[in-house]
Amino acid sequence: MQRLIAPSLLSANFLNLEADIEMVNQSEADWFHCDVMDGRFVPNISFGIPVIQAIKKKAQKPLDVHLMIVEPEKYFEAFAKAGADIITFHYEACTHIHRAVQQIKALGLKAGVVLNPHTPVSVLEDILGDLDVVLLMSVNPGFGGQQFIERTYEKIRKLRLMITEQKATALIEVDGGVNTHNAKALFEAGADVLVAGNAVFKSEEPMEVIKELKANG
Numbered sequence: 001m002q003r004l005i006a007p008s009l010l011s012a013n014f015l016n017l018e019a020d021i022e023m024v025n026q027s028e029a030d031w032f033h034c035d036v037m038d039g040r041f042v043p044n045i046s047f048g049i050p051v052i053q054a055i056k057k058k059a060q061k062p063l064d065v066h067l068m069i070v071e072p073e074k075y076f077e078a079f080a081k082a083g084a085d086i087i088t089f090h091y092e093a094c095t096h097i098h099r100a101v102q103q104i105k106a107l108g109l110k111a112g113v114v115l116n117p118h119t120p121v122s123v124l125e126d127i128l129g130d131l132d133v134v135l136l137m138s139v140n141p142g143f144g145g146q147q148f149i150e151r152t153y154e155k156i157r158k159l160r161l162m163i164t165e166q167k168a169t170a171l172i173e174v175d176g177g178v179n180t181h182n183a184k185a186l187f188e189a190g191a192d193v194l195v196a197g198n199a200v201f202k203s204e205e206p207m208e209v210i211k212e213l214k215a216n217g
Helices: 017-026 049-058 076-082 097-106 152-166 183-189 206-215
Strands: 004-007 032-037 063-068 086-090 110-115 133-137 171-175 193-196
Touching: 004 032, 004 206, 017 049, 017 206, 032 049, 049 063, 049 076, 076 086, 076 097, 086 133, 097 110, 110 171, 133 152, 152 171, 152 183, 183 193, 193 206
Parallel strands: 004 193, 032 063, 063 086, 086 110, 110 133, 133 171, 171 193
Antiparallel strands: none
C-alpha cells in the first residue's frame, strides 16, 4: 500500500492561488486534488477548465481531478487537455461506468470512480480490476469543512478486502474531513491516498501539516 497526500485546492486561497500551489510543490505532498463542481450534481459550484489549465502551468505534481458533475463523460477530453493526470467521476452520476473508465484510459490518464457515503463498495465488484483509483467520500460531496463520517473506516476495510481478493491494483483514496487526528487510522484501515483541504490550507503551517499527515503512514 502507498501513503500519498493530496491537498485539496478547493480550500486554497483563490486570491493567491500561485502561492498555495508553490507551497504544495515544495511540500511532501504527492498530488494536487482539484474538486470540480457544477451546481447540479452537488449544491455548489467551484471551478472548471480554465482554472485547471492555470494550475497545470505551475504544478510540479500530478493533478487529481475529481468531477462532481452530471454527465462527466462529456468533459473527459477537455479536462485531459487542460492538464488532468487522474480523472475520477461519481458512480452516482454515470450510467455506463465501464465505458467511461475506458474513455479516460484512452486519453492516457489514470481513471477512478468515486462513491458517495451511502453507496456500498460492492457496486464496484465487476469494474474494480479496471480502476486505478477508488475515491471514497467520507463526507457528503459539495462543500469543504464537513464532519468526517465514521462509517468510512469499515468501507475502506471492505474495499481493501475486495482489492486483495481480486488481485486488483486500484488505490483507495479518501476525501472529506481528513486531518492529522484521523490520518493514521485511515492508513491503517487500508487507505492509500488522503485528500486534505481545510486541515492543510487553514493551518498556519501547511507544510508541517502535510508532513505530519504523511508521517502517519
